Amino acid sequence: MPAKSPAQVLFDKADKKANSSGGWFSSSSSKFEEAGDLYQQAANSYKLEKLFKEAGDAFSREAECREKCKEQNEAANAWWNAAKAYKRGFPDLAIQALTQTIIHLTQTGRFRQAADREKEIGQIYLQESNDLRKACESMVRAGDWYAQEDATATANACYKDAADLHADLDEYPQAIARYEQVADHSLASTLTKYSVKEYWLKASLCALAMGDIVTAKRNMIKYSNQDATFTATREAKFVNALVEAVEAGDQESFTGAVVEFDQVTKLDNWKTGMLLKIKRGIQDEPGLT
CATH class of the missing domain: 1.25.40 (Serine Threonine Protein Phosphatase 5, Tetratricopeptide repeat)
Structure with missing residues (x-):
């Protein structure tokens, strides 16, 4: 042996x-x-x-x-x-143990730490089991806890991740609502105001991926009213070009707009994926001409 x-x-x-019966004097x-x-x-x-x-x-x-x-x-x-x-x-055991950790942290009012652990759960769901739904739920929960502890920037980062996941799950209205929520928070500070155009671009891509040109146009007007400088940004011009191309059922001008934007601002995987979904939509529905 x-x-x-x-x-x-x-x-x-x-x-x-642990299993011993204590002596006379031990508690x-x-x-x-x-x-x-x-x-x-x-x-x-x-x-x-x-x-x-x-x-x-x-x-x-x-x-x-x-x-x-x-x-x-x-x-x-x-x-x-x-x-x-x-x-x-x-990973499954790690999630169980983190869930137990969170129970103790919330009972003792340590919501900031609870949010950290909940975010970890979200990352495990995403990286280890590719469970986008559960990852999204964890990110929202973590965001809510950070927000109530006034950790606004960290809360926003979680809500942004949740928005990306909603879009990956084809839940576009929820994704749009989250991007707009993050944009509203970001507008309030001069430090984060520059990132607003990115969130509005993502929300607009979601509207187009739903094939909802009316919402896309209406939202662009709303965003320009919230921040007058938005209209002149490359992001706003890009969205307007995409809307025109989709409305005309014109794949060539759609591709042209994408290439032009990508030459200056490299498109990440998420945006590329969304643009492909939108382009497929144009193929499925030929223009009304």
Whole structure:
């Protein structure tokens, strides 16, 4: 029988402690406190051995001991440590541990940290399981918590990510509403005002991807009323050129407008994808001429 690793020895010792019936003088909370410390040592020892699943399991046990001692902050920390270990290849377990972390953080009013963890969940859904719907829900929730803690810039970044995801899911009205929400917030500060044209461009692409020229035109008027400088931007001119091309069912002038814009401002993958959707729409519906 192979010798047990140092981590396994510590883990067994922690198990024994947690399951022991205390003596005459020991309270059950001191028993769980000691067991929690041992689980934590075991977890760190597993990390040294690069056994991340085992490390996560040990941190989870530590968290449960902290909960029995009513130590909310220590429990939140232990769950977060478990999540970080699980992130090395066990995304579902990482999400479960982060969810436990968030429960403790919100109960103790630490919404800023809860938002950080919720954002992490969103990123795991996106990168590991490609679950756009759940990623979007997490980003909105994180954004709401940041907003209520007055972390407006961070909230906006989450809402923008949510808007991109809504668009990827073909939920264009929701995407437009989110881009406009972020633009409204950005207009309020001279530092972020320059980024507004980007959000309005994205919202306009969503309207065109829905094949809704009326909304696209109406929104452009609304945006120009909100910020008089918008009309003269390359973004606004680009949208107007696209609207004209779509309305005329003219693929060539559509492509021309895209190429011209791309020469000065490189189009990212998201915009390129949206423009392809819009262009396919022109192919499906020949012009009314």
